[in-house]
Amino acid sequence: MIGFLQNLADALSLGSLYALAALGVGLLFGILRLVNFAHGDFISIGAYALIVPSFEVTAQLFIGTWNWSLMIPAVTLIVVIVALISDALVFRPLRRANAPTLMIASFAVSYVIQNGILMVYGARPKAANLWSGLDAPILLGDLRIPLLQVVTIGVTLALMALLTLFLKRTPYGVMMRAAAEDFRMAQYLGVRGNFVIGLAFAISGILATAVSLLYLSQTGTLGPTMGVPLALFAFVATVIGGMGSLLGAVVGGFLVGFIVIMLQAYLPEDLRVFRDAFAFTFVILILLFRPSGIVPTRAFIERV
Amino acid sequence: MAPVSKSTPHASMLRRYWPLAALCAILTVLVGVGSLIGSDQLQVTLTEMLIRLIVVVGIYTFIGNAGILSFGHIGFMCVGAYAAAWATVDPTWKQMMLTGLPDFLQQNQYGFLPAVAGAAVLAGLVALVIGAAIMRLSGIAGSIATFALLAIVNSVYSNWESVTAATSSIIGVPAVVGPWVAWMFAIGALVLAYVFQVSRFGLMLRASRDDEVAAKSSGVNVVRMRLIAFVVSAMIVGVAGALYAHFLGILTADTFYLSMTFVTLAMLVVGGVGSLFGAVAGVIVVTVIVEVLRHIEAGVPLGGITIQIPQGSQEIGLGIAMALILIFRPAGLTRGNEIAFPFGRAARRKRKAAAS
Amino acid sequence: MLAIDDIHVSYGRLRALKGISLTVAKGEIVCLIGPNGAGKSTTLAAVAGGVAATKGHIRLEGKDLAGTRPEAIARMGVSLVPEGRHVFGTLSVAENLRVGTYMRADRGAVAADIERVLAMFPRLRERIASPAGRLSGGEQQMLVIARALLTKPRLLLVDEPSLGLAPKIVDQVYEILLEARKQEGLTLLINEQSSHRILKHADRIYVIRNGHIQLAGAAADLADGEAIKRAYFGFGEAASSDANEEEDAA
Ligand SMILES: Nc1ncnc2c1ncn2[C@@H]1O[C@H](COP(=O)(O)OP(=O)(O)OP(=O)(O)O)[C@@H](O)[C@H]1O
Ligand SMILES: [Mg+2]
Numbered sequence: 050m051i052g053f054l055q056n057l058a059d060a061l062s063l064g065s066l067y068a069l070a071a072l073g074v075g076l077l078f079g080i081l082r083l084v085n086f087a088h089g090d091f092i093s094i095g096a097y098a099l100i101v102p103s104f105e106v107t108a109q110l111f112i113g114t115w116n117w118s119l120m121i122p123a124v125t126l127i128v129v130i131v132a133l134i135s136d137a138l139v140f141r142p143l144r145r146a147n148a149p150t151l152m153i154a155s156f157a158v159s160y161v162i163q164n165g166i167l168m169v170y171g172a173r174p175k176a177a178n179l180w181s182g183l184d185a186p187i188l189l190g191d192l193r194i195p196l197l198q199v200v201t202i203g204v205t206l207a208l209m210a211l212l213t214l215f216l217k218r219t220p221y222g223v224m225m226r227a228a229a230e231d232f233r234m235a236q237y238l239g240v241r242g243n244f245v246i247g248l249a250f251a252i253s254g255i256l257a258t259a260v261s262l263l264y265l266s267q268t269g270t271l272g273p274t275m276g277v278p279l280a281l282f283a284f285v286a287t288v289i290g291g292m293g294s295l296l297g298a299v300v301g302g303f304l305v306g307f308i309v310i311m312l313q314a315y316l317p318e319d320l321r322v323f324r325d326a327f328a329f330t331f332v333i334l335i336l337l338f339r340p341s342g343i344v345p346t347r348a349f350i351e352r353v
Numbered sequence: 354m355a356p357v358s359k360s361t362p363h364a365s366m367l368r369r370y371w372p373l374a375a376l377c378a379i380l381t382v383l384v385g386v387g388s389l390i391g392s393d394q395l396q397v398t399l400t401e402m403l404i405r406l407i408v409v410v411g412i413y414t415f416i417g418n419a420g421i422l423s424f425g426h427i428g429f430m431c432v433g434a435y436a437a438a439w440a441t442v443d444p445t446w447k448q449m450m451l452t453g454l455p456d457f458l459q460q461n462q463y464g465f466l467p468a469v470a471g472a473a474v475l476a477g478l479v480a481l482v483i484g485a486a487i488m489r490l491s492g493i494a495g496s497i498a499t500f501a502l503l504a505i506v507n508s509v510y511s512n513w514e515s516v517t518a519a520t521s522s523i524i525g526v527p528a529v530v531g532p533w534v535a536w537m538f539a540i541g542a543l544v545l546a547y548v549f550q551v552s553r554f555g556l557m558l559r560a561s562r563d564d565e566v567a568a569k570s571s572g573v574n575v576v577r578m579r580l581i582a583f584v585v586s587a588m589i590v591g592v593a594g595a596l597y598a599h600f601l602g603i604l605t606a607d608t609f610y611l612s613m614t615f616v617t618l619a620m621l622v623v624g625g626v627g628s629l630f631g632a633v634a635g636v637i638v639v640t641v642i643v644e645v646l647r648h649i650e651a652g653v654p655l656g657g658i659t660i661q662i663p664q665g666s667q668e669i670g671l672g673i674a675m676a677l678i679l680i681f682r683p684a685g686l687t688r689g690n691e692i693a694f695p696f697g698r699a700a701r702r703k704r705k706a707a708a709s
Numbered sequence: 710m711l712a713i714d715d716i717h718v719s720y721g722r723l724r725a726l727k728g729i730s731l732t733v734a735k736g737e738i739v740c741l742i743g744p745n746g747a748g749k750s751t752t753l754a755a756v757a758g759g760v761a762a763t764k765g766h767i768r769l770e771g772k773d774l775a776g777t778r779p780e781a782i783a784r785m786g787v788s789l790v791p792e793g794r795h796v797f798g799t800l801s802v803a804e805n806l807r808v809g810t811y812m813r814a815d816r817g818a819v820a821a822d823i824e825r826v827l828a829m830f831p832r833l834r835e836r837i838a839s840p841a842g843r844l845s846g847g848e849q850q851m852l853v854i855a856r857a858l859l860t861k862p863r864l865l866l867v868d869e870p871s872l873g874l875a876p877k878i879v880d881q882v883y884e885i886l887l888e889a890r891k892q893e894g895l896t897l898l899i900n901e902q903s904s905h906r907i908l909k910h911a912d913r914i915y916v917i918r919n920g921h922i923q924l925a926g927a928a929a930d931l932a933d934g935e936a937i938k939r940a941y942f943g944f945g946e947a948a949s950s951d952a953n954e955e956e957d958a959a
Contacts, residue, residue, distance in 0.1 A: 148492070167668075
């Protein structure tokens with residue numbers, strides 16, 4: 050029982066990261082029909098922004114040494130700027146392109162960012178120690194939950210609440226939802242398309258920063274492709290959750306986190322190395338039985 | 354489908370297969386000239402280019418006909434590469450390192466051609482089994498499913514210690530593939546891809562790509578057509594994998610993952626997803642871009658100074674080139690056209706129009 | 710107010726408009742009629758910036774709209790109600806109504822305007838909190854018209870307001886449009902497939918077919934409907950399509 054609860058806590062905290070990443074992916078998909086492969090690289094940039102550029106194996110924190118109240122905005126700003134630049138240079142000229150073209154364009158952006166990181170910081174993974182104070186466990190009876198997991202889940206819930214408030218209660222949130230549903234019609238009503246898309250990129254960058262800080266403090270290592278697996282699981286989460294539905298992205302994120310942790314915990318020893326293979330097999334199965342995802346959005350619109 | 358003309362059957366055959374013949378001729382000239390004048394480095398580049406050409410032609414056979422973006426085909430390359438290596442690597446090494454292999458592979462050493470055939474068959478089988486499930490999906494769900502396929506193959510091959518040697522590479526694969534061997538298979542891939550494309554299956558698939566609903570209602574079994582294309586394309590890519598193994602001489606599963614997927618998709622998109630000509634043109638153009646950048650990366654003497662760009666510029670340059678082409682030439686360099694037939698009425702009319 | 714001068718629009722190889730010219734004066738109600746595929750919707754979309762003209766000019770109060778984004782045109786006081794009831798299905802009725810008001814300078818007047826529009830469409834008030842995707846077809850048509858009126862347009866473009874609506878509701882919709890014209894000096898450019906209802910309300914009519922204007926005139930002059938019928942169904946087809954072809958080749 051304790052073991053299961055422990056696993057559940059792990060699943061929730063991993064699921065939180067996937068859910069946050071999936072929200073970033075899902076937001077852009079909703080508005081642009083863009084499956085953004087570069088989201089993982091936004092995450093990597095958030096981590097690399099903390100350290101001094103060098104080829105050393107042990108990373109020297111730079112922004113990372115600042116007080117968190119200064120460091121978080123600074124890193125966020127850097128990631129948001131990168132996200133906005135990729136929109137301005139690549140995705141804006143492709144506004145009329147179809148979904149596969151956009152997907153491949155984001156692949157190109159990802160390739161450029163990864164190799165850019167490689168050029169500046171070298172290919173080898175680096176160790177970095179961020180927020181080591183969060184390693185202390187919280188004891189709940191026999192259950193030991195690392196403080197970091199609690200923080201991760203808390204931050205995720207807070208960000209989700211903020212995003213929901215933004216989307217439901219503010220004019221820009223309403224415009225964004227309108228644009229996500231019918232971009233051209235929103236424009237006919239005076240909604241500035243490029244502005245709303247830029248806003249979506251910025252929010253997606255903020256979410257990516259949250260993931261990169263939380264993830265880095267969990268793993269303590271940086272690599273030029275560190276964000277890629279997160280983004281891959283995030284796609285999977287958005288697809289099985291239902292593309293275009295933010296609720297779906299969150300549900301999908303937690304579900305994928307749950308699947309991964311439970312496979313890790315309960316697969317027989319010699320099959321455990323194939324965890325990802327099993328996880329992606331699940332993905333295919335879910336796609337086969339619910340091709341439009343667990344939380345399909347368009348269903349009741351298409352009925353009309 | 355083809356316009357009815359009054360010309361003889363021979364002439365219309367020629368017209369029908371002209372795009373293929375032209376592509377084969379281009380490749381032959383390229384390899385011929387390359388191996389006549391070429392340095393060793395050029396031979397290597399040429400061989401690698403031809404193998405990638407086979408991969409891209411294979412991917413094109415699926416994407417170009419079925420209209421579903423696939424991220425999974427490099428998985429078939431992986432499957433093919435390992436299948437061939439299992440056959441041709443020295444049995445004593447296999448008995449030591451690959452203890453999980455079935456006896457007929459572990460105890461014996463096969464020739465190169467049977468190994469390639471085995472690669473094609475295994476890749477085709479995997480495609481058949483997985484495709485039977487996922488070919489029902491189209492659009493983004495379909496693309497993500499192929500992506501999951503890539504991730505599954507990668508996870509299995511980079512962790513299955515007793516069969517793939519996992520992270521400690523398979524070594525000692527006979528390096529028998531040079532430009533002419535690769536050329537032979539490249540021509541074979543072109544012929545197969547083109548014949549498929551102009552066959553009844555290919556035409557029906559292309560029709561379904563443009564209008565799935567109409568194709569379904571006219572009784573075309575879209576899923577089965579896609580599956581056929583998927584298997585054929587997987588076999589072509591599997592063969593390329595086998596060639597690649599026998600070109601490199603050493604195998605690691607991570608060779609066949611995101612980076613290779615990006616490069617090959619980039620080639621296809623740069624050339625144009627809509628035509629076989631696009632696949633070939635993309636491979637050649639991207640190879641040239643990459644080679645030029647690689648040269649400058651190594652340093653080019655110019656006048657008294659050496660011009661050099663930092664490591665990694667090659668990849669960044671490729672990424673930028675790709676983005677530029679997507680922006681300025683969204684249908685690719687060839688815009689989805691095959692090489693036009695230069696003789697006959699249509700061409701004459703065109704020339705006349707251009708002259709006036 | 711609006712002057713369209715010889716515009717051409719293509720969708721890929723398909724040439725939808727082959728030289729359309731028309732004008733709309735301030736305060737007028739002008740109607741475009743024509744059969745399916747004539748190019749009516751394309752004409753309205755071109756004015757609203759949804760499709761680009763390959764040739765020709767669209768001028769709004771003298772200003773050329775070429776290259777202007779749809780949202781900028783909307784901000785200049787042009788509102789399009791496209792065909793096919795484009796409600797934002799997951800947004801509530803209230804949110805749908807508000808989307809178009811965010812660009813308005815007179816934020817203070819918005820609440821009162823929403824009240825006024827809801828008074829015109831009492832059905833919408835009853836459904837104010839439900840997702841727009843759940844409304845019936847007729848209610849959705851009311852919603853898109855109400856939403857367009859709330860942008861405070863000077864020129865309202867309406868694509869087939871009567872499509873799929875019961876005749877009684879169609880009359881109601883026209884009454885509201887006429888009312889809005891009276892109260893706010895609205896100018897209207899309306900697409901319809903059939904002429905009999907619009908003849909009552911329109912000042913002038915253009916018949917469009919196959920990407921060309923076939924006939925233009927004051928509604929009063931065309932009241933018997935004979936000339937419209939001829940233009941609409943293309944009697945004397947051979948002669949006119951030959952003329953088109955020559956024009957195309959040139
Ligand atoms: N998005 C599009 N892509 C391709 N072709 C289009 C598109 N929209 C319209 N067309 C074509 O352009 C032509 C004009 O269409 P348009 O919608 O303007 O006609 P319409 O007069 O509004 O017809 P209807 O009365 O049926 O609404 C038609 O041949 C149509 O098929
Ligand atoms: Mg229309």
